[in-house]
Amino acid sequence: MLVSARLILYRITSAAAITTTNPTTTIAVRCLKTVASPTIADRGRGVSKDDYYATIHHISNIVKRDIYMERTLNKMCMSSIVNSELVYRVLRNCCHCGVESFRFFNWARSNHPQYDPTTVEFEELLMTLARTRHWETMWKVAHQMKSQDLPISPSVVSFIIEHYGKHGLIDQAVELFNRLKNFNCPQTTEIYNSLLYALCEIKNFQGAYALIRRMIRKGCVPDKRTYSVLVNGWCSAGKMKEAQEFLEEMSSKGFNPPVRGRDLLIDGLLNAGYLESAKALVRKMTKEGFVPDVGIFNSLTEAVCKSGEVDFCISLYNDVCRLGLCPDIETYKIMIIAASKVDRIDEAFKILHRSIEDGHRPFPSLYAPILKALCRTGQFDDAFSFFSDMKVKGHPPNRPVYTMLIKMCGRGGRYVEAANYLVEMTEFSLLPMSQSFDMVTDGLKNCGKHxxxxxxEQLDISLRGI
Incomplete structure (x- = not known):
């Protein structure tokens, strides 16, 4: 019964076969008629984007869900619109449906002689089959590409090798790596990195180290990812000493990493969850007068703040700034939120003022934590003054900031100010939440401000059109 219903849903051979009781199918036929033009890519000539993408969506749903996909697609009579762009978009929409995507690709090739697949569709299908672990089918498609003299790009090969590695199929990853010449694909640094990643996934560090030596021998220059993959792998296995020795050896051979070795070690320790070791290494760096990379510092402070050690982050931030660290906007955001959460309001203000001195115009998520902290500690007059200052010097407050401020005013019994902010919201065309109105009106009544x-209440009714 379910199959029959599905077939009825997609029976769209002609408009005569459509009944008014099935609006979904009616829309699909209209879309097919609209996009049925010889130049589907030129949608500016009378073909709307909505119709085009609706058709793609409808075909993709058939591919994903219809047991009798080919028969349903044949009944749609869409030979005039099957081309490389349509096939690619459908394959991309069905990127988690390996067998179904393969069936659709074969249907498009066998039933539409005018369709000549390009490298783009082949590679999208290869990645889908690798993602869904249909390895044998993936190799069949790869050999089809070879027979048509279509090369496989290094990025697709890297994708496949890494998926082999994620599933512990290192022999297959090495086999693909060794057979690349047969597919007109060079062994680039990107591909070496992917095989390196696969080896590290199974903790084969000896093989990974041998691969790097071969990589250098073949003339491929290691890049940042080469170092980070191996360092992350060693750190995740608790082999920090080996990671450090590797970086020192590569440096002695003249292959200095694009970022400093200690930054890579910190990043590797953070990725492996060794937070205390990462903190100790950063502390050691700062004592010796070295400054971590700003991206690494952001990652470290974010992780440490989540663990609740905000005081450590504030102290570290002050130290590295004295040593010459140039914070970015992400640094300010992390530190202001962290300082505000533990009511270190003076520190939060200092960080905010430094961001302004660096030329950043404060945006709502940057000043909202300070505003909330001031209200939480009962400093409402300071909060109101600060908020007024930010409306002038910073980006205009958004709906969440107003909602938070009204809520905090309600908690502090400042219902008149909360009412004023409700009105102010409406003046900026920001619709307040109904809960905000309820809280403020109830509070005003309890205070005798009837x-x-x-x-x-009248404002709430007028806004919602009740």
């Missing part, structure tokens, strides 16, 4: 409460 006239103001009535005005708030």
């Amino acid at each position: 006239d103001l409460a009535q005005k708030m």
Whole structure:
């Protein structure tokens, strides 16, 4: 019964076969008629984008869900619109359906002689089959590409090798690596890195180290990912000493990593979850007068703040700034949020003022944590003054900031100010939440401000059109 219903849904051979009780199918036929032009890519000539993408979506759903996909697609009579762009978009939409994508690709090739697949569709299908672990089918498609003299790009090969590695199929990854000449694909640094990643996934560090020696012998220059893959692998296995020795050896051979070795070690320790070791290494660096990379510093402080050690982050931030670290906007965001959460409001203000001195115009998520901390500690007058200052010097407050401020005012019994912010929101065309109105009106009534409460109720009604 379910199969029959599905077939009825997709029976769209002609408009005569459509009934008014099935609007989904009716829309699909209209879309097919609209896009049925010889130049589907030129959608500017009378073919709307909505119709085009609706058709892609409808075909993709057939590929994903219809047991009798080929028969349903044949009944749609869409030979005039099957081309490389359409096939690619459908394959991309069905990137987690390996067998179904393969069937659709074969249907498009066998039933439409005018369709000549390009490298783009082949490679999209290869990645889908690798993602869904249909390895044998993937190799069949690769040999089809070879028979048509279509090369496989290094990025696709890297994708496949890494998926082999994720599933522990290192022999297959090495086999693909060794057979690349047969597919007109060079062994680039990107591909070496992918095989290196696969070896590290199974903790074969000896093989990974041998691969790097071969890589250098063949004239491929290691890049940042080469170092980070191996260092991350060693750190995840608790082999920090080996990672450090590897970096020192590569440096002595003249292959200095694009970022400093200690930064790579910190990143590797963070990725492996060794937070205390990463903190100790950064502390050692700062004592010796070295400054970590700003990206590494951001990753470290974010991880440490999540663990609740905000004081350590603030102290470290002050130290590295004295040593010459140039914070970016992400640094300011992390530190302001962290300092505000533990009511280190003076520190949060210092960090905010430094960001302004560096030329950054404060945006809502940067000043909202300070605003909330001031309200939480009962400093409402300072909060209101600060908020007014930010409306002038920073980016305009958004709906979440107003909602938070109104909520904090309610908690502190400042219902008149909360009512004023509700009105202010409407002046900026920001629709307040109904819960905000309820809280403010109830609070005003309890305070004896019945006239103001009535005005708030009338404003709520007028805004919502009740």
